[in-house]
Amino acid sequence: MIQTENTAIVLRFVNYRDNDRMVTLLSPSRGRIDAMIRGCRKPNSHNLNAGELFALGDYMLHEADGRASVTSVKLIETFYPLRSDYTRLTCGVYLLNLAEAAAEPEQEQRELFMLLVHTLSRLTFSDQPWKPLLAGFLLHFSACQGFRPRLNHCVHCGKAIPEEGPFWFDAAEGGVCCRDCRKEKSQIPLAPEQVRWMREALKSGSASWVDSPSAYAPFPLLRDYVEQRMGRRIKSAAMLPAD
Numbered sequence: 001m002i003q004t005e006n007t008a009i010v011l012r013f014v015n016y017r018d019n020d021r022m023v024t025l026l027s028p029s030r031g032r033i034d035a036m037i038r039g040c041r042k043p044n045s046h047n048l049n050a051g052e053l054f055a056l057g058d059y060m061l062h063e064a065d066g067r068a069s070v071t072s073v074k075l076i077e078t079f080y081p082l083r084s085d086y087t088r089l090t091c092g093v094y095l096l097n098l099a100e101a102a103a104e105p106e107q108e109q110r111e112l113f114m115l116l117v118h119t120l121s122r123l124t125f126s127d128q129p130w131k132p133l134l135a136g137f138l139l140h141f142s143a144c145q146g147f148r149p150r151l152n153h154c155v156h157c158g159k160a161i162p163e164e165g166p167f168w169f170d171a172a173e174g175g176v177c178c179r180d181c182r183k184e185k186s187q188i189p190l191a192p193e194q195v196r197w198m199r200e201a202l203k204s205g206s207a208s209w210v211d212s213p214s215a216y217a218p219f220p221l222l223r224d225y226v227e228q229r230m231g232r233r234i235k236s237a238a239m240l241p242a243d
């Protein structure tokens, strides 16, 4: 039996018995951790908020025989105001679902953790529009999961594509392609401004991508790209407004 303290955020929960809850946590140093919080659904529980989605805190875990249970939690942030805006709440759930799809047990996810916490903070405490926030998240997510899209050279022939394009996006090959290599219907046309937006967003780091003009953030394209690479559809995104 060991006791460990882990900074982590709740990605998902499943209620268990009358008062317990099984939570899936994302820890920067350990990736996914599944842990039981006993009694957290009793109205007078100290851990009432620690088992909610988005709860960020220092989780003290008791671990034995491959099972973890939460003994105490020092909450850092609950992102509570997200709950008052349905669209932004749905965005937040979508981010949690993506993080869950990427996280494996005992595999560090420092970049993903920071990206998630930064993006949730902006979603909750700023009035920045949700589409570029999510598009920026998806770009940096793809970079930290090892499939950053290539945006300067054609993914087929390797030629540099002129600034004014034209560009197509080839999700299967992971980047832009030129006019000469454009053959399949699955390649999607991209405006030069959209390519520029993505380059800027990747260059400026996860904390400042929103400084680029946001109208060009290609959220649906990046959503399809990331979900195709992850090999699964994230259903919560279907609840977001079409535009």
Ligand SMILES: [Zn+2]
Pocket: 154, 155, 156, 157, 158, 159, 177, 178, 179, 180, 181
């Ligand atoms: Zn080409």
